[in-house]
Amino acid sequence: MKLALSLALATVSLVASSLVQQAKEAGLSPIPTSKTALKKLVDNPKNKMTDAKIELGKKLYFDPRLSKSGIISCNTCHNLGEGGDDGVSASIGHKWAANPHHLNAPTVYNAVFFDLQFWDGRAVDLEAQAQGPIQATPEMSATKEHVVKVVTSMPAYVSAFKKAYNKDVNITFEKVADTIGVFERTLVTPSAYDDFLNGKPKAMTKAQQAGLKTFIDKGCASCHNGIALGGNMNAFNVNGTYEFQNVGDFKGDANGMVKVSSLRNITQTAPYFHNGQYQNLKDAIKEMGRIQLGVTLTEEETSSIETFLGALEGRKPKITIPMLPASTSTTPQPDMN
Amino acid sequence: MKLALSLALATVSLVASSLVQQAKEAGLSPIPTSKTALKKLVDNPKNKMTDAKIELGKKLYFDPRLSKSGIISCNTCHNLGEGGDDGVSASIGHKWAANPHHLNAPTVYNAVFFDLQFWDGRAVDLEAQAQGPIQATPEMSATKEHVVKVVTSMPAYVSAFKKAYNKDVNITFEKVADTIGVFERTLVTPSAYDDFLNGKPKAMTKAQQAGLKTFIDKGCASCHNGIALGGNMNAFNVNGTYEFQNVGDFKGDANGMVKVSSLRNITQTAPYFHNGQYQNLKDAIKEMGRIQLGVTLTEEETSSIETFLGALEGRKPKITIPMLPASTSTTPQPDMN
Numbered sequence: 293m294k295l296a297l298s299l300a301l302a303t304v305s306l307v308a309s310s311l312v313q314q315a316k317e318a319g320l321s322p323i324p325t326s327k328t329a330l331k332k333l334v335d336n337p338k339n340k341m342t343d344a345k346i347e348l349g350k351k352l353y354f355d356p357r358l359s360k361s362g363i364i365s366c367n368t369c370h371n372l373g374e375g376g377d378d379g380v381s382a383s384i385g386h387k388w389a390a391n392p393h394h395l396n397a398p399t400v401y402n403a404v405f406f407d408l409q410f411w412d413g414r415a416v417d418l419e420a421q422a423q424g425p426i427q428a429t430p431e432m433s434a435t436k437e438h439v440v441k442v443v444t445s446m447p448a449y450v451s452a453f454k455k456a457y458n459k460d461v462n463i464t465f466e467k468v469a470d471t472i473g474v475f476e477r478t479l480v481t482p483s484a485y486d487d488f489l490n491g492k493p494k495a496m497t498k499a500q501q502a503g504l505k506t507f508i509d510k511g512c513a514s515c516h517n518g519i520a521l522g523g524n525m526n527a528f529n530v531n532g533t534y535e536f537q538n539v540g541d542f543k544g545d546a547n548g549m550v551k552v553s554s555l556r557n558i559t560q561t562a563p564y565f566h567n568g569q570y571q572n573l574k575d576a577i578k579e580m581g582r583i584q585l586g587v588t589l590t591e592e593e594t595s596s597i598e599t600f601l602g603a604l605e606g607r608k609p610k611i612t613i614p615m616l617p618a619s620t621s622t623t624p625q626p627d628m629n
Numbered sequence: 630m631k632l633a634l635s636l637a638l639a640t641v642s643l644v645a646s647s648l649v650q651q652a653k654e655a656g657l658s659p660i661p662t663s664k665t666a667l668k669k670l671v672d673n674p675k676n677k678m679t680d681a682k683i684e685l686g687k688k689l690y691f692d693p694r695l696s697k698s699g700i701i702s703c704n705t706c707h708n709l710g711e712g713g714d715d716g717v718s719a720s721i722g723h724k725w726a727a728n729p730h731h732l733n734a735p736t737v738y739n740a741v742f743f744d745l746q747f748w749d750g751r752a753v754d755l756e757a758q759a760q761g762p763i764q765a766t767p768e769m770s771a772t773k774e775h776v777v778k779v780v781t782s783m784p785a786y787v788s789a790f791k792k793a794y795n796k797d798v799n800i801t802f803e804k805v806a807d808t809i810g811v812f813e814r815t816l817v818t819p820s821a822y823d824d825f826l827n828g829k830p831k832a833m834t835k836a837q838q839a840g841l842k843t844f845i846d847k848g849c850a851s852c853h854n855g856i857a858l859g860g861n862m863n864a865f866n867v868n869g870t871y872e873f874q875n876v877g878d879f880k881g882d883a884n885g886m887v888k889v890s891s892l893r894n895i896t897q898t899a900p901y902f903h904n905g906q907y908q909n910l911k912d913a914i915k916e917m918g919r920i921q922l923g924v925t926l927t928e929e930e931t932s933s934i935e936t937f938l939g940a941l942e943g944r945k946p947k948i949t950i951p952m953l954p955a956s957t958s959t960t961p962q963p964d965m966n
Contacts, residue, residue: 354710362716368700373691373950379699380963388725390965560955572958613710613948618897621909626717628727 308493311501315489318508319517322489323402323482333519334404334477336419339470341477344456349475351452351614352468357442359432361386362626366472369397369425372611375560376401376479381568382540385425386433387628394540396568401606402556404477406523411566412545413525419473423466436465441624443468448617481557481606488603496603503600506593511585515552521604522552535583539567556604573598645830648838652826655845656854659826660739660819670856671741671814673756676807678814681793686812688789688951689805694779696769698723699963703809706734706762709948712897713738713816718905719877724965726767731877733905738943739893741814743860748903749882750862756810760803773802778961780805785954818894818943825940833940840937843930848922852889858941859889872920876904893941910935 324330335341352358356365364385369378376399378384382391395411403409409421425431426439443449444463453461456471485504487495496504507513515526526549536550544550550566563569564576574594581589589597661667672678689695693702701722706715713736715721719728732748740746746758762768763776780786781800790798793808822841824832833841844850852863863886873887881887887903900906901913911931918926926934 356708356711357716361721363705363721371693373953374693375955379694379956380965384698384700384965388965562956571962608952611950613950615945616710618712619716619899625908628717628721628725 305493308488308501311505312489312491314508315504315513318513320489320508320513320521321519322486323405323480323519325482325486325490330480334480336417336470336474336477339419339474341474342456344452345471345474346478347614348449348452348456349471349473350611351449351616352443352472353475354614355442355616357616357619357623357626358426358434358439358468359386360434360438360627364432366400366422366425369431370400372400372479372608375399375557376403377561379562381563383431385431386429389430391540392430393542394567395542396563396566398553398566399557399561400476401479401481401608402520402554403523404480405518405520406551406554407518408523408525408551411542411551413549413551414545417473418476419470422469422472422476426465426469438624439465439468441622445620445623446617447620478609481608483556483604483606485600485603486606497599499596499599500603501600503596503598504603506596507600510581510587510589510593510597512580512597515584516555521555523554524552525549526552536565536567537569539569542566555601557606558601559605573601577601642830645825645838648842649826649828651845652841652850655850657826657845657850657858658856659823660742660817660856662819662823662827667817671817673754673807673811673814676756676811678811679793681789682808682811683815684951685786685789685793686808686810687948688786688953689780689809690812691951692779692953694953694956694960694963695763695771695776695805696723697771697775697964701769703737703759703762706768707737709737709816709945712736712894713740714898716899718900720768722762722768723766723770728877729767730879731904732879733900733903735888735890735903736894736898737813738816738818738945739857739891740860741817742855742857743888743891744855745860745862745888748879748888750886750888751882754810755813756807759806759809759813763802763806775961776802776805778959782957782960783954784957815946818945820893820941820943822937822940823943834936836933836936837940838937840933840935841940843933844937847918847924847926847930847934849917849934852921853892858892860891861889862886863889873902873904874906876906879903892938894943895938896942910938914938 324333331341353366356363356368358365369383370376371378377397381396382394383397384390404418409415409418410424415421415424426434427436440463450463453463453467461467484495484500516522518524525545553565559573562573563571564573570576570579577594577597578589581587661670668678690703693700693705695702706720707713708715714734718733719731720734721727741755746752746755747761752758752761763771764773777800787800790800790804794804798804821832821837853859855861862882890902896910899910900908901910907913907916914931914934915926918924
């Protein structure tokens with residue numbers, strides 16, 4: 293019995309380790325287990341992460357007063373309790389405006405691992421990204437001046453900036469966005485999949501392991517790779533053309549490329565695609581097979597891939613709701629128009 | 630030196646204890662220090678608080694999918710990071726509608742201590758209150774059926790209801806509201822003022838103590854009393870008439886009465902009054918003196934009262950953002966119209 297069990301376990305390990313090898317060759321990488329390695333990986337060399345910056349960035353991320361109306365924060369569309377997004381196909385912003393290009397808010401969790409930010413990849417990092425939605429008219433609709441006025445109107449924010457940077461800190465809009473970016477860099481969610489790739493063969497079920505193999509064998513990892521299983525700019529399909537159904541007017545970047553969605557926590561971030569076209573994950577998987585890989589995935593293959601994707605549900609960091617400083621007489625008034 | 634110090638301390642204690650006595654006579658009561666006493670005070674005899682109910686109620690409080698649009702939660706207007714309200718004079722709801730009566734969202738913190746809920750006191754408790762905004766067209770705009778469908782579409786919610794109540798629980802709209810109410814009962818914020826009334830003479834500064842005395846002497850406590858320093862239905866002013874400036878069409882309940890605002894965390898919950906008329910706390914204090922008490926408060930008296938109100942800034946409970954279950958194929962789709 294003991295020998296049989298040992299042999300069985302050895303077989304499990306062998307199969308698993310060959311799958312890990314295959315995953316690595318397909319360009320898949322886990323979130324590192326070591327905190328030091330992770331910190332190094334997610335840190336911003338131009339604006340080193342510190343506890344003071346993270347704490348301040350978290351407050352700013354949750355503060356709706358950065359918006360023109362005073363009621364929309366980063367967390368409104370990138371809701372950390374809802375998989376890091378908003379669950380609607382096109383995000384709703386200032387004055388109940390839907391995203392004019394019918395673009396879906398991507399999750400902020402693990403966005404630090406993306407090569408580029410925004411669906412057309414126009415921002416190089418989270419700090420650059422954070423400047424966008426705050427100013428966009430159909431999103432938070434604020435001016436840079438508004439944001440600086442809000443933040444500098446509250447002594448607690450001014451002190452927090454001094455603590456995070458230095459006593460002579462120049463509080464600019466860019467620094468607000470930089471600080472939000474630093475907080476977002478902490479939003480990393482290691483999962484069973486990472487444990488598996490990091491050497492724990494039993495972390496994923498056999499069905500999930502089989503799903504990972506299907507995922508790689510079918511070619512999904514040719515776009516969904518790296519730590520994010522996505523986040524890179526890639527040709528739309530095998531022919532390099534845009535084959536998505538028309539929902540909105542978005543047609544990718546100048547080269548007709550769109551950012552590949554991360555698959556981490558994908559079970560928690562419906563609807564799918566940059567246009568929020570599919571509610572159902574299986575439908576999305578099949579459509580990807582069809583328009584990106586030029587294959588018809590069977591029901592069994594689709595289910596197998598979906599099972600694997602469940603292993604990407606990550607362990608979210610515990611986030612305590614930050615208590616925001618009270619407005620003062622110089623804080624800009626909410627403007628609903 | 631030692632004797633002088635002892636005498637000085639004794640004097641402090643004497644002055645303080647006479648002020649505590651005066652406060653009690655004026656109908657002011659602290660939040661009890663004992664956890665058991667507090668639990669007893671805030672519990673709902675018809676729906677006993679348990680950890681399972683609180684945890685579930687917290688999720689529901691933060692879940693925007695209870696709303697028709699899928700993007701407005703209880704926390705949108707009663708933001709726990711922002712003093713428990715939204716900082717705008719008239720709350721904004723579904724389709725960017727402002728409250729049609731120009732009513733200001735009151736803080737949810739310590740609302741358990743109110744005699745009645747809503748500005749016209751039409752709800753007897755937090756559980757009854759929670760049913761209102763979820764259904765109100767200009768707020769979350771959901772039907773009872775929508776809410777039940779949302780909650781029952783997610784197995785994790787169904788399990789949580791079974792755990793909180795019993796395995797045969799009938800998940801109704803009312804039970805959703807009841808559970809949110811249970812969570813809200815935990816949102817209590819003891820402050821320096823409570824410590825002072827509970828026997829710590831140094832918990833409030835001398836200036837805050839002087840402010841409390843001014844507050845009582847001027848008659849503020851005739852309406853702002855009890856644990857909430859408000860939360861009761863009271864005549865609008867000394868003549869029993871509505872003297873508020875017209876902002877919106879709200880004119881109180883059938884008897885022309887309006888609920889007295891709680892003064893707890895008042896420094897964090899601008900704008901003030903049920904109509905959000907004043908941004909500045911001093912202006913609000915002066916106006917209350919004029920229209921409610923028929924007195925003109927001097928600049929010094931106003932400042933003194935404001936200083937006291939600072940002692941009502943409470944210690945907020947630490948709230949970790951709840952991770953909401955993922956939508957399923959039967960979860961109602963967001964409807965922005």
